[in-house]
Amino acid sequence: MPYPHLLAPLTLGSLRLPNHVVMLPMGTEMGTHEGLFTEREIAYYTARAAGGVGLVMTGIAAVSQDYEQINPGLCRVDTDDAIPGLTALAESIHAVGGRVSLQLTAGLGRNINVVDPDRAPISASDNPHYANPDVLCRPLEVEEIRTLVRRFGEAAARAAAAGIDAIDIHGHTGYIVDQFLTPAWNRRTDEYGGSVENRCRFAVEVIQAIKAAAPGLPVSFRLSVDHKFPGGRTTEESQRIAVILAEAGLDFILADDGSYEAMDYVFPPYYLGDGCMVPAAKALKEVVDIPVVACGNLDPDTAEKVLAAGDADIAGVGRGLIADPQWCAKLAEGRREDIRPCIRCNAMCVGNAFFALPLGCAVNAQVGFERERVLTPVETPRHVVVVGGGPAGLEAARVAGERGHRVDLYERDTRLGGVLRPAATPDFKKELHAMIGWWERQIARLPVTVHLGHEIAADSPELADADEIILATGSRPLVPASIPGIDGPNVVGVIDAHEGAPLGQRVVVAGGGLSGADLALELAQGGRDVTVVEAADEIARDLILINRMTLLRDLATAGVRLLTGHTVVAVDADGVQLRTADGEDVRVAADTVVTAFGVLPETTLADQLKAAGRTVRTVGDCVTPAKVGEAINAGYLAGAEV
CATH class of the missing domain: 3.50.50.60 (FAD/NAD(P)-binding domain)
Known part of the structure; x- marks a missing residue:
């Protein structure tokens, strides 16, 4: 078996899982305005479970609105209204052989997105609000802390009643549980502040409340090991915290880095490279006996190396499973090369969430549309001509071929990839380059014929018998001729x-x-x-x-x-x-x-064909120069519509 550590069965508390891969908690923005699960969100999670991941972990779910107004749309489990949706989620995931963990949060505290003018945001101490420094948070009173602890227990009980398999505690990136753990934000002088044991008291009581309310359910905790900003928590401090939390009864712990002050570590872009937060997991492995989950730009090969080296026990994969829900199944089937790469662009996953838009993906247009965008074989195959072998054209050709159409793809260059090829030359963009190879492998098994070094004009005979023409002719550089010397030899x-x-x-x-x-x-x-x-x-x-x-x-x-x-x-x-x-x-x-x-859209061929009365579909930069994800998603839709 080429990935023996990743694919070996795993026991987490009472759960027997098929492999050592967990889907990390990530928000979807697919719930109702009131924060309840929808069929769309359930379909998204179920697709990842069906793809073989050991454990699906949901995004955060709020346990309380007692002291903080939860942002509209944020998942909530603070009332029994949540139970039907939780039950539907659990049943759907169980039906495909999966297991699901619900991540619980007490709120965002100083990091809450929208400040309620009628009540101050809450925190461990009187900390300034992250986005509005002139707004001071109100320190929670002891009885309020105890109320929140009870709310965690009540939420866990609802999850257990609904059939949820495990509970994760959101304790990282400077959210409110993390604010209690950290000296930078916790300046209390009561039993919840001061020593590391006191600062851990809130988290410990939460763990114990969940264990009591949902006996038998494994409990995990996501911890920022290094906050990555001056004055934030260091690795050494987090090691002491991890020991205390493990002794409180955790079954496993998720290790990462970052905070709102260093948000690029919360959602690591391609610049940070492979396995960028593995040192956090390694540091916790040195001090705790419970399984440790590593995360941070883990592709299958990096993840296998991390587990083989003993730097972590479990691989946490987030955006990689957004890009390809079959990540684990393809590994188990010996199809590593067929896993669609995550290009770590953060454009339509994290980027959408920032604007309260449903989760999407730059390289996988089916994300969030798992029920609607199903590629079904066509009854009558047609002849489709795609002009342009960049991201939009490649995706259009792949999708049309998947549906059974006969596709001819023409690219005037001698290589496929379009603007992706030069853009992906830096090593930090290697995953972007990997997308080109992925497309080449996918279309090689489909009724798609690639013609390289073949330029198409409006009167080219190759267009004569085309039933559908998809133009993905890209863009051309903008070079201001008005600048003297701009055409010089240097x-x-x-x-x-x-x-x-x-x-x-x-x-x-x-x-x-x-x-x-x-x-x-x-x-x-x-x-x-x-x-x-x-x-x-x-x-x-x-x-x-x-x-x-x-x-x-x-x-x-x-x-x-x-x-x-x-x-x-x-x-x-x-x-x-x-x-x-x-x-x-x-x-x-x-x-x-x-x-x-910059660039301008290359519209010459489209204009000529339209003038000649031909019907064409235009996608990608030849319509409007944009990001690669927009080109790929447009290519998918064009290929699916023919």
Whole structure:
């Protein structure tokens, strides 16, 4: 067996699980406005259970609204109204042979998203609200703490009555249980503050209340081992906490890092690399005897190595199971190469949640539509021509082929991938590159014929007998011809730079969007002297905040000079002439200037075919240049609709 540690059976308390993989708790935003489970959310979780994961762990469910107004839509189990939905969830997951754990929270405390003007947010002490520092939290009184402890027990009893298999306690990332554990936020002088034992008292009482209310259900706790901000909790302090929590009766513990102050560790982007929080699990393994779950960008190979090395007992996979619910089943079937990679972009999973939108996925358009977007074979196969082998075209061709259509895919380059190929050259974007190989393998088994180095024009005979034409012709670089010297011999386009065009030691990247910023980071990490010039007041402002936090930190570490609010006026053999918003002229010496001003949709073929009366579907950047996830999702829909 190629993954003997991951795929070996596992016992957690009273649960016998088929493997050592758990689906980490992640919010879905698929519930009702009142916070109850819906058929849509149940279908999402059930698909992961059917895919063979050992234990499905839900996103947070609030146990109380006694002292804090829970955000609309956040899952709630504070009344018996929750039991029917919980029962439906448990029955659905059990019907496919799975097991489910419900994650419980007392609330967000200083991190709550919406402050109620009629009552102050709560916390362990009078901490400033994270997003509104002028708002002070109200310290919970002792009787209120005890009420919350009872609420955990009541919620656990409801879960047990509904058939839920395990309970997880949300104790990380600076939410309210974590606020009690941490000296930075807990300055109490009563029995719930001071010593590490006192700061753990709330969490210990919660564990004991759950154990008493739901006997036989395994209980876990998710702990931030390193908060990753000055003054936050350190690994050594968390080791002491973990020992106390384990002694209170935990069956297993989830180890991660981060906080709202270091949110990129809560949802680690591709910049942080594989297994970025494994050290947290290893640290807890050193001090506790209960199983420890590792997390943080774990692909199957990294996860197997972590378990084989004894750095953790269980692999926690979150976004990887969003991208491919069959993650575990494919491993067990010896189909590692068929697992759809998670590209760690955070765009439609975490990004959607930030805007209270239902969970989605950049690479898997079926997420959140597990019931509706089922690919069924067509009764009458048609001939589908797809023009463009980038992400939108590849996905359209794959989906149309999955449905049984005969597909011809034409790509003018000699390689598939489109803009993904140059964009994925940095090592920190290797999962993005892996998507190209995934598509190649999937379409190789389908009625899809790939034609490389084959450009299609409006009068090409290849279009003559096409029943459906899907155009995914992408975009073209925007290079302002009004800038003197922009066509000089020392000027290189960002795509050519990514693909290995010769560059000097001193490089100016003209354009600070994601493409330019990622290239700057790659070049600086390779030893070059890099300056990024951006007319706007921010670098990579279209990037999700979490990813941007890491990018900016890495750019600073690599020594990249960022000149925002600067416009390129001219380029010459020795560098670039810039102008600030105030009209000041600035000169930057450079051996090479890389243009990364953005792109424009490539609509020529679409315009010609429409003018000739042909019906076409356009997807991806040739419609509106956007992020890769939007292109892939549009490609899926186009392929599913033909």
